Amino acid sequence: MDVRYINPFVKSIKNLFQTMLSTNVAFGRPFIPSPDDDWRTDVSGVIGFSGDASGAVVLVFSMDTATKLASQFAGTTMDSDHPDFSDAIGELANMVAGGAKPEFEGLDISISLPSVIIGKNHELSNSRVHPGLVIPCDTTLGSFRVHVSMKIEKLATVGASS
């Protein structure tokens, strides 16, 4: 996957966290996941892409970080039993995907409705079809990862506006 596809997501995550969580995000160096990595995680928020691009963006959190971020976003305390917890995580994923989309200029990309997986230590298998990249994100409320796997189905000028 082209590293340039990462920038739109970094911009989008930064903007989302500043605007709706009043939190800055420090980004680590994006890396290619290895099969030897530990893929166990507690909370995953997934948005799929279709149209001129295919793939997915997945927000991956520990339970502790996920509840803290969801609480900050919703403006109310949310533990994992809160009826809107998965909704909040799904909407965060939705905004990360939606915010990155316009950076892929000239492409008509559709995003799916969010899917959220909650379960202590569930395993996230990385797509074999479009090997992705992982963006490490760090905030005062905890660290999380954003997996981006994207394949452009049409020639485009990515990041022309950045």
Added chain:
Amino acid sequence: MKILLVDDSRTIRNIQKNILAKLEHKEIDEAADGVEALVKLDEFSPDLILLDWNMPNMDGYTFLQTIRKNGVKTPVIMCTTEAEKTRVVQAIQAGANNYVVKPFSTETMAEKIEQTMKKVAAGA
């Protein structure tokens, strides 16, 4: 002023409600998709609709097209992650009065609501 919030995310609707409460708007009703919004449009008769785009059952764009085709003139502010210029143009052509891109700040939401109601009052 009666405001109908249409979004499949209850978290977003709650955030919008908190912002509207600060702006002294207390007559609020909610719908989680376009189908539910059509029912609420009849039952609640809102003066303003905040409308998400991506929702199950019936998306916001289809809802907007449907109500405008039926002659409903209620002001609509799209409030969505869909941020491409092409999408904004598409929504405005379908009859949206204003557009808020998610993620939004309290200030932006307040400003767009005021702007929309002024435009509507001026008959624009």
